[in-house]
């Protein structure tokens with residue numbers, strides 16, 4: 583596990599969730615890489631549904647994806663958190 587590349591996807595939105603699910607199924611499942619998702623929230627909801635939630639015609643809780651449950655099913659780790667910056671570490675060759 584320690585020697586594996588660690589792929590971290592920040593943001594489990596429409597793009598990030600599809601990416602991390604695919605990476606988890608392809609690499610995480612076969613232990614070819616450690617795959618993680620970091621998101622500021624615990625759940626994902628497809629934004630085009632938001633107007634229905636706002637209008638009260640759709641129950642958000644029954645249409646959202648829980649990141650922890652989804653991560654377990656698709657072989658990646660989930661970390662609740664908000665990215666606030668990046669630090670570049672340059673190693674001499």
Ligand SMILES: Cc1cc2nc3c(=O)[nH]c(=O)nc-3n(C[C@H](O)[C@H](O)[C@H](O)COP(=O)(O)OP(=O)(O)OC[C@H]3O[C@@H](n4cnc5c(N)ncnc54)[C@H](O)[C@@H]3O)c2cc1C
Pocket residue numbers: 592593594595596597598599620621622623626628629630631632633663664665666
């Ligand atoms: C009301 C509404 C209706 C829409 N309708 C349509 C439609 O009909 N058709 C269509 O094609 N598109 C539609 N869109 C646009 C579509 O939803 C976006 O293009 C799409 O969601 C963008 O995907 P994304 O992965 O880039 O970001 P998002 O889906 O916005 O996801 C970003 C994720 O990153 C997380 N995040 C943000 N900042 C941080 C941080 N610093 N650290 C950790 N996590 C962070 C957020 O919590 C979120 O989960 C609509 C958008 C809205 C708001």
